[in-house]
Amino acid sequence: MLRFVGGRLVQIAITFFLFLTVVFFLFQAMPGDYTKQFIMNPRIPPAAREALKVRLGLTDSVWGQYVNYVRNVFTGNLGLSFEHYPREVWDVIKERLPRTAILFLVASVMAFVWGFPLGRYIAWKRGQTLDYTITVAGVLFYTIFTPLLALMLLFVFANQLGWFRTGGFLTPRLWLTPPSSPQSIFIWLAATLAGLGTWAVLARFATRRIGHPRPRRLAQRGLVVVGVGLAGLGWWASGLGPFAWDIVWHMFLPVLAVTLIAFGGDMLLMRDSMLEVIREDYITTAKAKGLPDKVVRDRHAARTALLPLVTSFTLSIGFVVSGGIVTETMFSWKGMGLTYLNALLIQDYPMAMGCLIFTGILVLVAHLVADLLYAVLDPRIVY
Amino acid sequence: MALLTVQDLTMHYRTKLGGVHAVDGVSFAMAEGEAIGLVGESGCGKTSVAMALLRLLPDNAQILGGEILFEGRDLVKLSEHEMRKVRWRSISMVFQAAMNSLNPVYRVGQQIIEAIQQHLSVSEREARSRVAEHYNLVGLDPKLMDRYPHEYSGGMKQRAVIAMALACSPKLIIADEPTTALDVIVQDRILRRINEVRAEFNMAMMYISHDIAVIAEVAERIGVMYAGWIVEMADTVSVFKHPAHPYTIALMSAFPSIKGDKRVLAQLPGEPPNLLAPPSGCRFHPRCPHATAECVDEAPRLEEIDKGHFVSCWHPQRRSQ
Structure with missing residues (x-):
């Protein structure tokens, strides 16, 4: 019984990691990013949007973002929500x-x-x-x-x-x-x-x-x-x-x-x-x-x-x-x-x-x- | 006095295509402590007779006529509530598929105790010791009673099911193909054991099988069924030595014997009749080598041709094998 549960927990950890990876790249595959919703807003010029992208870390390489994210998740840090900024996702x-x-x-x-x-x-x-x-x-x-x-x-x-x-x-x-x-x-x-x-x-x-x-x-x-x-x-x-x-x-x-x-x-x-x-x-x-x-x-x-x-x-x-x-x-x-x-x-x-x-x-x-x-x-x- | 008298029992299954004449005018009697056997091909109505005795027929079955007198009471007329008291207490059953007749999620002993406590007012502990007794009787280790069915082997399950049938010391036990699923050696051992227990406790026993050899070993009298009828009924020796009905003769010559000369096993031409529209007259006439116009027109009645030897045939055969 304990062996079974132990084995299943290891399986769960591996499955979870794969799940995380797939989901992350799926999101990256979507066209555009968070800043695109401000495109039509005349009060936010392109320069401000670029600055926002940099601040949110969206200009980093995909791999860099991925490694960062996975490391954060496994240390219990889900990051900040863009929309509810500066509230944490976990919050x-x-x-x-x-x-x-x-x-x-x-x-x-x-x-x-x-x-x-x-x-x-x-x-x-x-x-x-x-x-x-x-x-x-x-x-x-x-x-x-x-x-x-x-x-x-x-x-x-x-x-x-x-x-x-x-x-x-x-x-x-x-x-x-x-x-x-x-x-x-x-x-x-x-x-x-x-x-x-x-x-x-x-x-x-x-x-x-x-x-x-x-x-x-x-x-x-x-x-x-x-x-x-x-x-x-x-x-x-x-x-x-x-x-x-x-x-x-x-x-x-x-x-x-x-x-x-x-x-x-x-x-x-x-x-x-x-x-x-x-x-x-x-x-x-x-x-x-x-x-x-x-x-x-x-x-x-x-x-x-x-x-x-x-x-x-x-x-x-x-x-x-x-x-x-x-x-x-x-x-x-x-x-x-x-x-x-x-x-x-x-x-x-x-x-x-x-x-x-x-x-x-x-x-x-x-x-x-x-x-x-x-x-x-x-x-x-x-x- | 007879323990059980079945008189003219007629039962149909209602289907979309019409009524299936599964059991038609079946009559027989059993004395206390007697062992009888019912043989016949699959679908000839053996199991339907057994299920009718316990009134455990499917929803679409209907007892159209006849009576089942058990200890003087007509079981056909009993209310469901009264019938529940007869089940297992007076008539119990060893089912065709013993492998599946135990609930997989309960301990085997518990399933027997449940039956005991339903009918006898005994404490849990008394019921347990009763189960242990019956386990010993059928040759099972009483320690096994706290195991689940899937932990039993086929033979063990069969023994447990028999112990369960014995649990309330019923007057009559119906054993429907009790050993068909088992290998021959286990089969033989279990049959012997059942027979010893039956004799010891003076229980009546009704064996149902398609295998006349199995029945011959344990039954004192044999009833041969064909297409919902009992076509011949006599003591075991007579059925083997002087079978009178052409169907019984065909049945006998279809199984090999290790004694006597070598012979070709006879095959019966044709197939069992469709019971939605059974043949006119004698139901066996389309396959019978001795059929005459009389057989086509009129149904024969079960008649006594020798003492205790009943045959339902217009041309009973009188030859010994």
Whole structure:
């Protein structure tokens, strides 16, 4: 096991280096550079643009820039952003990464929580009208053109009903004199979510020994409600409640959009995987043993069918940055996706490279985690 | 008193092309502790009969008529809830593909304990010792029960599956091709072991196989199936010594014997009938060397031609091999 992880880490380092190299030269291959956006600006003469190029180091040889950059990255220095000058790239990412991570984590978890049981259910009731209806709905969500879904959500819930804002991270009017920076409130919000998630898992664990399903479920839900209540009370007592709520309110539609799309995928994958497992002989055996239908479905079929879903879930975490470009643009959610897109458009190389470095790291680590999870879940796989 | 009486069991599979007459008017009885065998080609309805006994038929299957009396109760009429209590507790099964009948993500012992705890109110520890007992019985080291199926060899898996079938001490065990996937030496050893255990605990056993030689070794009586019918049923010696149905005779002459003169193995012309539209009259008539107009027009009934020797044929043959 340790050997495997060690070997994989070495692989990851090599892959990462190659990735970095390819990405760097791809950017260099693009025509023009950061200064080209000032060409049409009469107040910045060619001489000033040349001076800017020199200052930004764009006149050095490509190899010189490459060696410099790689050395800097491996010493933990991602450089300064051209656009946000003189802010450091890392500083910008530190602010934006949590926003993307929370958006996608919440949506992924919700999609999983709904998609897994529903996929399991319709696979068990295969061939019935309900199965077809839900499958068609799932395909619809899964294949819908993301901007279209976003526009529809915005039109219905923001424009027509007016329940939510059309975009952004917060309502500026409310934050004229904030008691604390939006970033720190957001981090606290994220911490609250993480805490509640842990609490829910612990509640499940603590009530495991209760024999009957009904009181067990009741105890579980009770504990979760208590946790949510305590968190709400904490925010209210701190006086920061309205500010936190403002952020949550802005998060609602983007989370809904990502959830719907991911939900379709999770549900269809679970259904498919279940249908495959149901045909296995050990399911017939389980039925022949006289086990109740639900036990056969949950303990025998779903447990094995879960494996591909876990992989897909873990790997999808790695792609949040790239996947976020469309969603974040549609909802003007200033996360990694939107930051990357902007940086790319104005050729702010260090910023764009910084975003891609995080995508790369996330993807590589997600693959490693998926491999390890697989070994935990499937006894047939041993490293 | 008979443990199991199957009376006129008729079962169809609904398909897009029409009903498949998989099991048609099958009747037989089993006494307590008896071992019988069902033989026939693939697709003749052997497995369908077995699955009907446990009511584990696929969704498109339909029992159209007949009854399955087990200990006086008609299993066809039982509710799903009551049927669940019969499964494994009273009738258990060793499946055709033992290799795949264990769930790969759970320990083998755990899968047996699960069956035990479903039907008997015993503690985890008692269930474990019960599993260990049955492991010893089928010749497996009880230490293996905490291993996963993929860590077992083919023969070990088969033994574990048999231990699982024995776990709740059922009255009847159905063994569907229990040893087909195994090599001959392991096959023989396992069959002997099953038979010893069966005799020791007075369990009834129904063997299902396409290989009449395997069945002959362990079954006291043999039923020969063809195209959803039982065409001949008699004690094992009679079936071998005086087969009466032309199909049984063909089946016998198609497998080699190490005794007697050298002979050319007979081949049966034609193919098994399409059960979507089975032949009129006797289902065997298109392939039968003795077929007459009567065979084409009317279906024969299963009749007793000797004591305990039933044949469904208009022209039962009376020659010894």
